[in-house]
Amino acid sequence: MPTYNTSPGTRDILAPESARWRAFQQVFADIVERAGFGHIIPPMFEDLGVFLRVGETTEIVTKEMYDFDDKGGRRIALRPEQTASVCRAFVEHRPVTPWKVWYAGPNFRYEKPQQGRYRQFDQVGVEVLGIDDPQLDAEVIALAVDFYRRLGLHGIRLSLNSLGDSGDRDRYATALRAHFTSHLDALSTESRATLERNPLRVLDSKRPEDAPLIAAAPRMADHLTDAAATHFAAVQSALRAAGVDFVIDDRLVRGLDYYRRTTFEFVATSLTAAHTAIGGGGRYDGLVADLGGPETPGIGFALGLDRTLLACDAEGVFAAPTSAVDAFIVDVTGGEQAAQLCTQLRAAGFGVDRAYDSRSMKSQMKVADRSGARVAIIIGEDEVAANTVTVRTMESGSQQLVSRGELVERLKTVLGR
Protein backbone atom coordinates (compact mmCIF):
# COMPACT_ATOMS: atom_id res chain seq x y z
CA MET A 1 0.00 0.00 0.00
CA PRO A 2 1.31 3.41 -0.89
CA THR A 3 2.13 5.75 1.97
CA TYR A 4 0.42 8.66 0.28
CA ASN A 5 -2.51 9.04 -2.05
CA THR A 6 -3.98 12.13 -3.61
CA SER A 7 -6.05 14.22 -1.22
CA PRO A 8 -9.81 13.72 -1.31
CA GLY A 9 -11.41 15.24 -4.36
CA THR A 10 -8.16 15.46 -6.29
CA ARG A 11 -6.60 13.05 -8.73
CA ASP A 12 -3.76 12.55 -11.16
CA ILE A 13 -4.63 12.91 -14.80
CA LEU A 14 -2.40 10.45 -16.61
CA ALA A 15 -1.74 9.93 -20.30
CA PRO A 16 -3.59 9.47 -22.54
CA GLU A 17 -6.38 11.29 -20.65
CA SER A 18 -4.05 14.21 -19.99
CA ALA A 19 -3.61 14.66 -23.74
CA ARG A 20 -7.36 14.86 -23.99
CA TRP A 21 -7.41 17.65 -21.43
CA ARG A 22 -4.80 19.53 -23.40
CA ALA A 23 -6.75 19.06 -26.62
CA PHE A 24 -9.90 20.25 -24.86
CA GLN A 25 -8.24 23.48 -23.80
CA GLN A 26 -6.65 23.86 -27.22
CA VAL A 27 -9.96 23.60 -29.03
CA PHE A 28 -11.38 26.19 -26.67
CA ALA A 29 -8.41 28.53 -27.09
CA ASP A 30 -8.66 28.31 -30.87
CA ILE A 31 -12.30 29.31 -30.86
CA VAL A 32 -12.13 32.20 -28.43
CA GLU A 33 -8.85 33.63 -29.67
CA ARG A 34 -10.33 33.79 -33.14
CA ALA A 35 -13.14 35.79 -31.56
CA GLY A 36 -10.73 38.33 -30.17
CA PHE A 37 -10.30 37.12 -26.62
CA GLY A 38 -6.94 37.40 -24.87
CA HIS A 39 -5.64 34.82 -22.47
CA ILE A 40 -5.55 35.72 -18.79
CA ILE A 41 -3.81 33.62 -16.18
CA PRO A 42 -4.93 34.87 -12.78
CA PRO A 43 -3.34 33.53 -9.60
CA MET A 44 -4.86 30.43 -8.07
CA PHE A 45 -5.20 32.13 -4.71
CA GLU A 46 -6.21 35.62 -3.74
CA ASP A 47 -7.21 37.70 -0.80
CA LEU A 48 -10.32 36.07 0.63
CA GLY A 49 -12.24 39.31 0.23
CA VAL A 50 -12.18 39.01 -3.56
CA PHE A 51 -14.30 35.89 -3.37
CA LEU A 52 -16.64 37.05 -0.65
CA ARG A 53 -18.14 39.25 -3.39
CA VAL A 54 -19.40 36.09 -5.04
CA GLY A 55 -22.16 36.20 -2.49
CA GLU A 56 -22.63 35.77 1.21
CA THR A 57 -25.67 33.57 0.71
CA THR A 58 -23.96 31.00 -1.49
CA GLU A 59 -22.49 27.85 -0.09
CA ILE A 60 -19.45 28.41 -2.25
CA VAL A 61 -18.61 31.23 0.10
CA THR A 62 -20.17 30.13 3.36
CA LYS A 63 -18.81 26.62 3.61
CA GLU A 64 -16.85 25.56 0.57
CA MET A 65 -14.04 28.06 0.55
CA TYR A 66 -10.53 26.69 0.75
CA ASP A 67 -9.13 29.47 2.90
CA PHE A 68 -6.19 29.83 5.26
CA ASP A 69 -3.85 32.38 6.86
CA ASP A 70 -0.50 32.69 5.17
CA LYS A 71 2.76 33.32 7.02
CA GLY A 72 2.29 37.05 6.61
CA GLY A 73 -1.04 36.99 8.39
CA ARG A 74 -3.07 37.52 5.21
CA ARG A 75 -6.39 35.81 4.82
CA ILE A 76 -6.03 33.80 1.62
CA ALA A 77 -8.41 31.62 -0.36
CA LEU A 78 -7.88 29.23 -3.22
CA ARG A 79 -10.11 30.55 -5.99
CA PRO A 80 -13.52 28.82 -6.12
CA GLU A 81 -14.12 30.32 -9.58
CA GLN A 82 -12.40 32.82 -11.81
CA THR A 83 -14.90 35.53 -12.59
CA ALA A 84 -14.16 37.40 -9.38
CA SER A 85 -10.44 37.22 -10.10
CA VAL A 86 -10.96 38.61 -13.58
CA CYS A 87 -12.96 41.52 -12.19
CA ARG A 88 -10.32 42.16 -9.56
CA ALA A 89 -7.72 42.17 -12.35
CA PHE A 90 -9.85 44.64 -14.30
CA VAL A 91 -9.96 47.02 -11.36
CA GLU A 92 -6.24 46.56 -10.78
CA HIS A 93 -5.07 47.16 -14.36
CA ARG A 94 -7.87 49.28 -15.82
CA PRO A 95 -7.58 47.96 -19.38
CA VAL A 96 -9.51 49.70 -22.16
CA THR A 97 -12.95 48.29 -22.74
CA PRO A 98 -14.27 46.10 -24.08
CA TRP A 99 -11.94 43.80 -22.23
CA LYS A 100 -12.35 40.30 -23.58
CA VAL A 101 -10.46 37.55 -21.80
CA TRP A 102 -10.48 33.77 -21.64
CA TYR A 103 -9.03 31.42 -19.07
CA ALA A 104 -8.45 27.76 -18.37
CA GLY A 105 -7.41 26.23 -15.13
CA PRO A 106 -8.28 24.68 -11.80
CA ASN A 107 -10.62 26.01 -9.14
CA PHE A 108 -11.08 24.76 -5.61
CA ARG A 109 -14.10 24.10 -3.47
CA TYR A 110 -14.19 22.18 -0.24
CA GLU A 111 -17.09 19.86 -1.01
CA LYS A 112 -17.79 16.20 -0.55
CA PRO A 113 -16.53 14.62 -3.76
CA GLN A 114 -18.66 12.49 -6.00
CA GLN A 115 -19.01 11.89 -9.70
CA GLY A 116 -18.33 15.03 -11.67
CA ARG A 117 -17.56 16.95 -8.51
CA TYR A 118 -14.04 17.39 -7.31
CA ARG A 119 -12.36 19.67 -4.82
CA GLN A 120 -9.98 20.68 -7.54
CA PHE A 121 -11.87 21.01 -10.78
CA ASP A 122 -10.97 22.60 -14.09
CA GLN A 123 -12.92 25.13 -16.03
CA VAL A 124 -12.49 27.04 -19.23
CA GLY A 125 -14.32 30.30 -19.64
CA VAL A 126 -14.55 33.82 -21.00
CA GLU A 127 -15.43 37.22 -19.57
CA VAL A 128 -16.21 40.49 -21.33
CA LEU A 129 -16.14 43.71 -19.33
CA GLY A 130 -17.45 47.11 -20.29
CA ILE A 131 -20.18 46.25 -22.78
CA ASP A 132 -23.90 46.29 -22.18
CA ASP A 133 -25.07 45.32 -25.68
CA PRO A 134 -27.50 42.35 -25.77
CA GLN A 135 -25.82 41.26 -28.99
CA LEU A 136 -22.76 40.52 -26.90
CA ASP A 137 -24.81 38.27 -24.61
CA ALA A 138 -25.89 36.27 -27.63
CA GLU A 139 -22.39 36.15 -29.09
CA VAL A 140 -20.89 34.91 -25.83
CA ILE A 141 -23.51 32.17 -25.60
CA ALA A 142 -22.99 31.24 -29.23
CA LEU A 143 -19.29 30.86 -28.56
CA ALA A 144 -19.97 28.18 -25.96
CA VAL A 145 -22.43 26.45 -28.27
CA ASP A 146 -19.85 26.48 -31.03
CA PHE A 147 -17.31 24.97 -28.65
CA TYR A 148 -19.61 22.08 -27.72
CA ARG A 149 -20.21 21.46 -31.39
CA ARG A 150 -16.48 21.39 -32.06
CA LEU A 151 -16.08 18.73 -29.40
CA GLY A 152 -18.69 16.72 -31.24
CA LEU A 153 -21.39 17.01 -28.58
CA HIS A 154 -25.02 17.00 -29.66
CA GLY A 155 -27.02 16.51 -26.47
CA ILE A 156 -26.69 19.99 -25.05
CA ARG A 157 -29.69 21.96 -23.84
CA LEU A 158 -29.35 25.69 -23.34
CA SER A 159 -31.57 27.20 -20.67
CA LEU A 160 -32.02 30.94 -20.60
CA ASN A 161 -33.44 33.36 -18.06
CA SER A 162 -33.22 36.94 -16.91
CA LEU A 163 -32.84 37.81 -13.27
CA GLY A 164 -33.42 41.47 -13.96
CA ASP A 165 -31.48 44.37 -12.55
CA SER A 166 -30.46 44.34 -8.94
CA GLY A 167 -33.62 46.18 -7.93
CA ASP A 168 -35.76 43.66 -9.81
CA ARG A 169 -33.94 40.83 -8.21
CA ASP A 170 -34.52 42.20 -4.73
CA ARG A 171 -38.20 42.85 -5.36
CA TYR A 172 -38.60 39.38 -6.79
CA ALA A 173 -36.84 37.86 -3.78
CA THR A 174 -39.25 39.68 -1.52
CA ALA A 175 -42.24 38.45 -3.48
CA LEU A 176 -40.92 34.91 -3.39
CA ARG A 177 -40.29 35.06 0.32
CA ALA A 178 -43.85 36.24 0.89
CA HIS A 179 -45.22 33.45 -1.31
CA PHE A 180 -43.28 30.64 0.31
CA THR A 181 -43.68 31.98 3.83
CA SER A 182 -47.45 32.01 3.48
CA HIS A 183 -47.34 28.29 2.61
CA LEU A 184 -44.51 27.31 4.90
CA ASP A 185 -46.15 24.08 6.05
CA ALA A 186 -46.23 22.78 2.49
CA LEU A 187 -42.52 23.38 2.03
CA SER A 188 -39.86 20.73 2.68
CA THR A 189 -37.61 21.26 5.68
CA GLU A 190 -34.60 21.67 3.46
CA SER A 191 -36.28 24.33 1.40
CA ARG A 192 -37.36 26.19 4.53
CA ALA A 193 -33.71 26.53 5.42
CA THR A 194 -32.92 27.63 1.90
CA LEU A 195 -35.68 30.21 2.10
CA GLU A 196 -33.94 31.84 5.04
CA ARG A 197 -30.72 32.21 3.11
CA ASN A 198 -31.88 32.94 -0.40
CA PRO A 199 -35.50 32.70 -1.58
CA LEU A 200 -34.46 32.43 -5.22
CA ARG A 201 -32.68 29.20 -4.59
CA VAL A 202 -35.87 27.53 -3.41
CA LEU A 203 -36.85 27.51 -7.08
CA ASP A 204 -33.94 25.14 -7.62
CA SER A 205 -35.30 22.50 -5.25
CA LYS A 206 -35.75 19.14 -6.92
CA ARG A 207 -37.86 17.68 -4.14
CA PRO A 208 -41.24 16.54 -5.45
CA GLU A 209 -43.14 17.93 -2.44
CA ASP A 210 -41.94 21.41 -3.31
CA ALA A 211 -43.01 21.21 -6.94
CA PRO A 212 -46.60 22.51 -6.58
CA LEU A 213 -45.54 25.49 -4.52
CA ILE A 214 -42.77 26.34 -6.96
CA ALA A 215 -45.15 26.07 -9.89
CA ALA A 216 -47.46 28.53 -8.19
CA ALA A 217 -44.67 30.94 -7.28
CA PRO A 218 -44.47 34.46 -8.70
CA ARG A 219 -42.66 34.80 -12.01
CA MET A 220 -39.42 36.65 -12.48
CA ALA A 221 -40.74 37.83 -15.82
CA ASP A 222 -43.39 39.85 -14.02
CA HIS A 223 -40.79 41.67 -11.96
CA LEU A 224 -38.51 42.93 -14.71
CA THR A 225 -38.12 46.63 -15.38
CA ASP A 226 -38.77 47.72 -18.94
CA ALA A 227 -35.06 48.07 -19.52
CA ALA A 228 -34.32 44.55 -18.32
CA ALA A 229 -37.23 43.10 -20.27
CA THR A 230 -36.12 44.87 -23.44
CA HIS A 231 -32.59 43.62 -23.00
CA PHE A 232 -33.79 40.08 -22.48
CA ALA A 233 -35.98 40.21 -25.58
CA ALA A 234 -33.06 41.50 -27.62
CA VAL A 235 -30.84 38.67 -26.42
CA GLN A 236 -33.43 36.15 -27.50
CA SER A 237 -33.87 37.59 -30.96
CA ALA A 238 -30.10 37.78 -31.43
CA LEU A 239 -29.84 34.13 -30.46
CA ARG A 240 -32.53 33.18 -32.93
CA ALA A 241 -30.75 35.17 -35.61
CA ALA A 242 -27.59 33.23 -34.81
CA GLY A 243 -29.46 29.95 -35.07
CA VAL A 244 -28.89 29.02 -31.44
CA ASP A 245 -31.60 26.86 -29.91
CA PHE A 246 -32.62 27.61 -26.35
CA VAL A 247 -35.43 27.16 -23.88
CA ILE A 248 -36.64 29.87 -21.54
CA ASP A 249 -36.51 28.62 -17.98
CA ASP A 250 -37.74 31.26 -15.59
CA ARG A 251 -36.88 28.96 -12.68
CA LEU A 252 -33.22 29.05 -13.64
CA VAL A 253 -31.38 30.52 -10.69
CA ARG A 254 -27.66 30.32 -10.82
CA GLY A 255 -25.59 29.68 -7.75
CA LEU A 256 -23.72 32.93 -7.56
CA ASP A 257 -25.27 36.05 -6.07
CA TYR A 258 -23.67 38.46 -8.48
CA TYR A 259 -25.70 37.44 -11.52
CA ARG A 260 -27.96 40.10 -13.04
CA ARG A 261 -30.18 40.01 -16.10
CA THR A 262 -29.11 37.36 -18.63
CA THR A 263 -28.31 34.01 -17.08
CA PHE A 264 -27.88 30.70 -18.84
CA GLU A 265 -26.93 27.13 -18.24
CA PHE A 266 -25.86 24.21 -20.41
CA VAL A 267 -27.21 20.79 -19.52
CA ALA A 268 -25.90 17.57 -21.02
CA THR A 269 -28.90 15.41 -21.86
CA SER A 270 -26.63 12.39 -22.24
CA LEU A 271 -25.73 12.45 -18.55
CA THR A 272 -27.99 10.64 -16.14
CA ALA A 273 -26.14 11.23 -12.89
CA ALA A 274 -26.86 14.18 -10.66
CA HIS A 275 -24.45 16.54 -12.30
CA THR A 276 -25.85 17.30 -15.68
CA ALA A 277 -25.06 21.02 -15.65
CA ILE A 278 -21.82 21.20 -17.55
CA GLY A 279 -21.55 24.93 -17.99
CA GLY A 280 -23.20 28.21 -17.21
CA GLY A 281 -22.85 31.91 -17.00
CA GLY A 282 -24.52 35.25 -17.23
CA ARG A 283 -24.28 38.96 -16.64
CA TYR A 284 -22.76 40.33 -13.50
CA ASP A 285 -23.14 44.05 -13.90
CA GLY A 286 -22.10 45.48 -10.58
CA LEU A 287 -19.40 43.03 -9.59
CA VAL A 288 -16.60 45.30 -10.75
CA ALA A 289 -18.06 48.15 -8.71
CA ASP A 290 -18.31 45.83 -5.70
CA LEU A 291 -14.59 45.25 -6.03
CA GLY A 292 -13.84 48.96 -5.92
CA GLY A 293 -13.87 49.74 -9.64
CA PRO A 294 -16.10 51.94 -11.78
CA GLU A 295 -19.64 50.85 -12.59
CA THR A 296 -18.92 48.32 -15.36
CA PRO A 297 -21.16 45.75 -17.03
CA GLY A 298 -19.81 42.24 -17.43
CA ILE A 299 -20.79 38.91 -18.87
CA GLY A 300 -19.14 35.53 -19.17
CA PHE A 301 -19.41 31.80 -18.77
CA ALA A 302 -17.49 28.92 -17.31
CA LEU A 303 -17.58 25.38 -18.61
CA GLY A 304 -16.61 22.45 -16.42
CA LEU A 305 -13.89 20.42 -18.04
CA ASP A 306 -14.46 17.22 -16.06
CA ARG A 307 -18.20 17.14 -16.56
CA THR A 308 -18.04 18.09 -20.21
CA LEU A 309 -15.61 15.23 -20.77
CA LEU A 310 -18.07 12.97 -18.96
CA ALA A 311 -20.69 14.06 -21.47
CA CYS A 312 -18.22 13.36 -24.29
CA ASP A 313 -17.76 9.85 -22.90
CA ALA A 314 -21.51 9.36 -22.79
CA GLU A 315 -21.83 10.40 -26.41
CA GLY A 316 -18.70 8.57 -27.49
CA VAL A 317 -17.07 11.68 -28.92
CA PHE A 318 -13.82 13.56 -28.46
CA ALA A 319 -11.66 10.55 -27.68
CA ALA A 320 -8.20 10.94 -26.25
CA PRO A 321 -5.72 11.61 -29.03
CA THR A 322 -3.31 8.76 -29.57
CA SER A 323 0.25 9.77 -29.12
CA ALA A 324 3.11 7.57 -30.15
CA VAL A 325 6.67 8.07 -31.20
CA ASP A 326 7.51 7.54 -34.86
CA ALA A 327 10.36 5.15 -34.37
CA PHE A 328 11.67 2.87 -31.64
CA ILE A 329 15.31 1.89 -31.55
CA VAL A 330 16.27 -1.64 -30.64
CA ASP A 331 19.99 -1.87 -30.01
CA VAL A 332 21.50 -5.16 -28.86
CA THR A 333 25.09 -3.97 -29.04
CA GLY A 334 25.15 -2.12 -25.73
CA GLY A 335 23.12 1.01 -26.37
CA GLU A 336 25.67 3.56 -27.57
CA GLN A 337 24.36 3.26 -31.11
CA ALA A 338 20.83 3.82 -29.88
CA ALA A 339 21.92 6.91 -27.96
CA GLN A 340 23.54 8.39 -31.07
CA LEU A 341 20.62 7.62 -33.31
CA CYS A 342 18.12 9.07 -30.85
CA THR A 343 19.93 12.37 -30.83
CA GLN A 344 20.32 12.41 -34.59
CA LEU A 345 16.76 11.44 -35.45
CA ARG A 346 15.14 13.68 -32.86
CA ALA A 347 17.17 16.58 -34.24
CA ALA A 348 15.84 15.64 -37.66
CA GLY A 349 12.32 16.03 -36.35
CA PHE A 350 11.28 12.45 -35.62
CA GLY A 351 9.67 11.22 -32.44
CA VAL A 352 12.05 8.59 -31.19
CA ASP A 353 12.29 6.34 -28.17
CA ARG A 354 14.55 3.41 -27.31
CA ALA A 355 15.03 0.55 -24.88
CA TYR A 356 17.50 0.49 -22.02
CA ASP A 357 19.34 -1.96 -19.82
CA SER A 358 20.71 -3.93 -22.78
CA ARG A 359 17.84 -6.33 -22.77
CA SER A 360 17.35 -9.15 -25.23
CA MET A 361 16.11 -8.36 -28.70
CA LYS A 362 12.88 -10.13 -27.99
CA SER A 363 12.15 -8.01 -24.94
CA GLN A 364 13.23 -4.81 -26.69
CA MET A 365 10.87 -5.64 -29.52
CA LYS A 366 8.05 -6.01 -27.02
CA VAL A 367 8.78 -2.56 -25.71
CA ALA A 368 8.89 -1.28 -29.28
CA ASP A 369 5.50 -2.83 -29.92
CA ARG A 370 4.04 -1.31 -26.80
CA SER A 371 5.37 2.14 -27.66
CA GLY A 372 3.06 2.28 -30.63
CA ALA A 373 5.91 3.32 -32.93
CA ARG A 374 5.22 2.54 -36.55
CA VAL A 375 8.84 1.67 -37.19
CA ALA A 376 11.47 -0.25 -35.28
CA ILE A 377 15.09 0.51 -36.03
CA ILE A 378 17.14 -2.56 -35.23
CA ILE A 379 20.85 -2.46 -34.56
CA GLY A 380 22.88 -5.66 -34.10
CA GLU A 381 26.52 -6.56 -34.58
CA ASP A 382 26.04 -7.03 -38.32
CA GLU A 383 24.53 -3.59 -38.76
CA VAL A 384 27.28 -1.92 -36.78
CA ALA A 385 29.95 -3.66 -38.84
CA ALA A 386 28.33 -2.57 -42.09
CA ASN A 387 27.32 0.88 -40.88
CA THR A 388 23.69 0.08 -41.53
CA VAL A 389 20.46 -0.34 -39.59
CA THR A 390 17.44 -2.58 -40.12
CA VAL A 391 14.23 -0.64 -40.57
CA ARG A 392 11.21 -2.73 -39.67
CA THR A 393 7.65 -1.64 -40.34
CA MET A 394 5.80 -2.92 -37.30
CA GLU A 395 2.39 -3.39 -38.76
CA SER A 396 3.42 -5.42 -41.81
CA GLY A 397 6.57 -6.96 -40.38
CA SER A 398 8.50 -6.17 -43.50
CA GLN A 399 12.01 -4.88 -42.99
CA GLN A 400 15.08 -3.87 -44.90
CA LEU A 401 18.71 -2.96 -44.44
CA VAL A 402 19.41 0.75 -44.82
CA SER A 403 22.74 2.56 -44.70
CA ARG A 404 23.12 5.14 -41.97
CA GLY A 405 23.38 7.90 -44.49
CA GLU A 406 20.05 7.05 -46.05
CA LEU A 407 18.15 6.46 -42.82
CA VAL A 408 16.51 9.88 -42.52
CA GLU A 409 15.21 9.78 -46.07
CA ARG A 410 14.11 6.20 -45.66
CA LEU A 411 12.15 7.06 -42.50
CA LYS A 412 10.45 9.95 -44.25
CA THR A 413 9.30 7.58 -46.96
CA VAL A 414 8.12 4.88 -44.61
CA LEU A 415 6.29 7.35 -42.36
CA GLY A 416 4.82 9.11 -45.35
CA ARG A 417 6.32 12.53 -44.75
Place this chain on the structure above:
RNA sequence: GUGGGCGUAGCUCAGUUGGCUAGAGCGCUAGGUUGUGGUCCUAGAGGUCGCGGGUUCGAGCCCCGUCGUCCACCCCA
Protein backbone atom coordinates in the same frame (compact mmCIF):
# COMPACT_ATOMS: atom_id res chain seq x y z
C1' G B 1 -22.62 18.83 6.24
C1' U B 2 -26.48 14.21 6.13
C1' G B 3 -27.54 9.07 4.59
C1' G B 4 -26.18 4.41 2.18
C1' G B 5 -22.76 0.77 -0.63
C1' C B 6 -17.76 -0.72 -0.98
C1' G B 7 -12.26 -1.25 0.48
C1' U B 8 -8.46 -8.80 -1.09
C1' A B 9 -1.90 -8.71 -6.14
C1' G B 10 -0.30 -2.93 -10.79
C1' C B 11 -5.81 -3.45 -12.83
C1' U B 12 -10.84 -6.05 -12.67
C1' C B 13 -12.60 -9.26 -9.22
C1' A B 14 -13.62 -14.56 -6.64
C1' G B 15 -13.03 -16.17 -1.69
C1' U B 16 -18.77 -20.91 0.59
C1' U B 17 -22.11 -21.22 7.81
C1' G B 18 -15.05 -17.64 10.66
C1' G B 19 -10.86 -23.30 10.06
C1' C B 20 -4.48 -25.46 7.25
C1' U B 21 1.26 -22.20 3.40
C1' A B 22 -5.08 -16.41 0.30
C1' G B 23 -6.96 -17.50 -5.59
C1' A B 24 -8.37 -16.29 -11.04
C1' G B 25 -8.15 -13.31 -15.45
C1' C B 26 -5.51 -9.29 -17.47
C1' G B 27 -0.83 -6.86 -16.98
C1' C B 28 4.47 -7.49 -15.80
C1' U B 29 9.36 -10.50 -16.09
C1' A B 30 12.04 -14.68 -18.25
C1' G B 31 12.13 -18.75 -21.50
C1' G B 32 10.03 -21.82 -25.90
C1' U B 33 17.64 -24.67 -28.98
C1' U B 34 21.06 -19.19 -29.50
C1' G B 35 19.06 -11.47 -34.23
C1' U B 36 12.68 -9.84 -33.92
C1' G B 37 6.93 -7.54 -31.33
C1' G B 38 1.51 -8.26 -31.85
C1' U B 39 -1.23 -15.10 -31.46
C1' C B 40 0.09 -19.53 -28.61
C1' C B 41 2.72 -22.59 -24.63
C1' U B 42 5.69 -22.86 -19.99
C1' A B 43 7.69 -20.82 -15.67
C1' G B 44 8.24 -16.75 -12.31
C1' A B 45 7.82 -12.24 -9.48
C1' G B 46 4.09 -9.60 -6.89
C1' G B 47 -0.63 -9.32 -1.29
C1' U B 48 1.22 -6.94 6.68
C1' C B 49 -6.66 -9.09 2.77
C1' G B 50 -7.10 0.03 3.82
C1' C B 51 -5.57 1.12 9.01
C1' G B 52 -6.41 0.49 14.55
C1' G B 53 -8.87 -1.96 18.31
C1' G B 54 -12.27 -6.04 19.92
C1' U B 55 -14.87 -11.06 20.02
C1' U B 56 -12.82 -16.15 19.31
C1' C B 57 -8.83 -21.90 20.26
C1' G B 58 -8.74 -19.53 15.36
C1' A B 59 -10.97 -13.51 11.33
C1' G B 60 -10.20 -11.61 4.51
C1' C B 61 -14.95 -13.23 6.54
C1' C B 62 -18.27 -11.10 12.91
C1' C B 63 -18.36 -6.16 16.12
C1' C B 64 -16.56 -0.98 17.03
C1' G B 65 -13.69 3.03 15.44
C1' U B 66 -10.92 5.43 11.66
C1' C B 67 -9.33 6.72 6.78
C1' G B 68 -10.32 6.27 1.69
C1' U B 69 -13.68 5.55 -2.34
C1' C B 70 -18.41 5.34 -4.84
C1' C B 71 -23.68 6.77 -4.90
C1' A B 72 -27.73 9.85 -3.29
C1' C B 73 -29.12 14.43 -0.68
C1' C B 74 -27.27 19.36 -0.15
C1' C B 75 -24.73 22.50 -3.42
C1' C B 76 -22.71 23.36 -7.99
C1' A B 77 -19.06 23.14 -13.02
